[in-house]
Amino acid sequence: MNKRAESGDVKAAGLDQAAFWMPFTANRQFKKAPRLLARAEGMHYWTPEGRQILDGTSGLWCVNAGHCRPKIVEAVKRQVAEMDFAPTFQMGHPVAFEFAERLARVAPEGFSRVFFTNSGSESADTALKIALAYHRARGEAGRYRLIGRERGYHGVNFGGMAVGGITANKKVFGPGVAGVDHIRHTHDPVRNSFSKGQPRYGAEFADELERLCLRHDPSTIAAVIVEPVAGSAGVLVPPVGYLERLREICTRHGILLIFDEVITGFGRLGKPFGSQHFGVMPDLFTTAKGMTNATVPMGAVFVNQKIFDVFMQAAEGIELFHGYTYSGHPLACAAGIATLDTYEEEGLLTRVSTIEKHWEGAAHALKGAPHVVDIRNCGLMAAIELEPRAGQPGKRAYEVFVKAFEAGVLIRVTGDIIALSPPLIVERAQIERIFECVGTMLKSVA
Numbered sequence: 001m002n003k004r005a006e007s008g009d010v011k012a013a014g015l016d017q018a019a020f021w022m023p024f025t026a027n028r029q030f031k032k033a034p035r036l037l038a039r040a041e042g043m044h045y046w047t048p049e050g051r052q053i054l055d056g057t058s059g060l061w062c063v064n065a066g067h068c069r070p071k072i073v074e075a076v077k078r079q080v081a082e083m084d085f086a087p088t089f090q091m092g093h094p095v096a097f098e099f100a101e102r103l104a105r106v107a108p109e110g111f112s113r114v115f116f117t118n119s120g121s122e123s124a125d126t127a128l129k130i131a132l133a134y135h136r137a138r139g140e141a142g143r144y145r146l147i148g149r150e151r152g153y154h155g156v157n158f159g160g161m162a163v164g165g166i167t168a169n170k171k172v173f174g175p176g177v178a179g180v181d182h183i184r185h186t187h188d189p190v191r192n193s194f195s196k197g198q199p200r201y202g203a204e205f206a207d208e209l210e211r212l213c214l215r216h217d218p219s220t221i222a223a224v225i226v227e228p229v230a231g232s233a234g235v236l237v238p239p240v241g242y243l244e245r246l247r248e249i250c251t252r253h254g255i256l257l258i259f260d261e262v263i264t265g266f267g268r269l270g271k272p273f274g275s276q277h278f279g280v281m282p283d284l285f286t287t288a289k290g291m292t293n294a295t296v297p298m299g300a301v302f303v304n305q306k307i308f309d310v311f312m313q314a315a316e317g318i319e320l321f322h323g324y325t326y327s328g329h330p331l332a333c334a335a336g337i338a339t340l341d342t343y344e345e346e347g348l349l350t351r352v353s354t355i356e357k358h359w360e361g362a363a364h365a366l367k368g369a370p371h372v373v374d375i376r377n378c379g380l381m382a383a384i385e386l387e388p389r390a391g392q393p394g395k396r397a398y399e400v401f402v403k404a405f406e407a408g409v410l411i412r413v414t415g416d417i418i419a420l421s422p423p424l425i426v427e428r429a430q431i432e433r434i435f436e437c438v439g440t441m442l443k444s445v446a
């Protein structure tokens with residue numbers, strides 16, 4: 001960024017014509033009035049002009065330990081000077097082995113194998129491919145169907161997009177992957193609005209999977225993928241009993257259950273992983289984001305030993321024709337090890353269990369605020385859903401987002417839903433500040 005942009009002089013800096021095609025952004029709108037972040041530390045960002053912004057979203061649900069943590073920064077610096085890159089195809093380097101070992105130790109029992117990717121999207125596609133290859137290796141090549149869920153988000157690559165259930169993310173990209181179907185989402189505002197934690201009603205939504213088994217024949221279904229809590233579609237918390245029922249149906253029909261823990265992994269729900277919070281174990285699960293505290297991009301698929309063993313029983317040779325140039329990148333692994341150290345030293349993988357009641361209370365205190373039609377929460381995630389402005393869906397929440405940023409608090413909006421997920425180090429006073437700011441901005445918009 002040149003000096004003029006740093007000073008906030010957007011037009012003079014040519015930002016309105018900038019080369020950067022920004023992801024998931026209304027580029028023309030943004031470049032007319034950009035919001036820039038130039039520095040970060042702990043719970044805060046600073047704009048180029050030096051304005052402090054309280055981070056109510058952990059960047060993008062990913063900076064779980066807070067920003068620029070010294071141990072992680074140092075580890076990355078050391079690693080880049082020592083060895084910038086090393087291949088992991090038919091080669092190896094100690095940092096990747098060490099990180100995988102450390103991850104397997106924090107994972108739920110049995111998840112002893114870790115496949116490295118570079119993002120949540122790659123983790124989703126990797127998990128789906130492992131599921132297909134697993135069935136084939138067991139002589140069940142007829143299991144090719146992949147089942148996702150409406151309003152699910154599994155990234156933007158073709159596999160994850162196909163099983164994902166957010167229409168806007170799919171509609172212009174053609175027919176996608178064959179053999180995909182979806183169960184319904186779990187959102188039921190009529191019965192469950194303003195639920196604290198898991199909603200009471202809706203375990204039976206899992207029975208949709210039975211219906212799909214009848215429709216397609218279960219012996220054709222390879223895997224079901226769901227987020228334990230749907231994050232991107234607006235914090236949709238699974239009803240009591242729902243995940244248990246999904247697990248039971250999958251087990252009964254020999255279908256693999258994949259949890260996408262890209263958001264719920266690494267302490268967001270008060271346990272290291274969402275599966276532990278809900279007490280329901282998948283067969284594989286995907287991660288990214290908090291894995292390296294977002295310092296260096298990385299993701300991973302955790303695989304149950306029993307699944308891994310099936311691959312290792314094949315004839316000698318490459319067991320899985322899949323991988324990325326940057327699978328197990330040394331910088332990401334170094335960042336990841338230091339991230340786990342930081343999580344462990346500060347108890348961050350379980351800290352949320354000590355603050356979630358306070359968080360819940362602060363979120364639900366906004367019941368009755370202007371425009372609010374629902375509030376939901378789980379762990380250190382919360383959503384405040386607004387009534388859409390007539391004929392202008394998403395506009396009201398977007399205005400709240402812009403005004404909150406101007407007032408020094410970063411929130412996130414998806415449609416007319418405000419989603420909040422601060423770093424796990426958040427203090428009580430900062431929780432108050434986030435919700436007070438949202439409350440004030442709700443009063444200020446039409």
Ligand SMILES: Cc1ncc(COP(=O)(O)O)c(C=O)c1O
Pocket residue numbers: 118119120121122124153154155156227231232260261262263288289
């Ligand atoms: C549940 C889930 N899966 C996958 C992804 C995609 O991750 P990435 O953007 O790193 O590809 C996200 C991103 O928000 C996510 O929330």
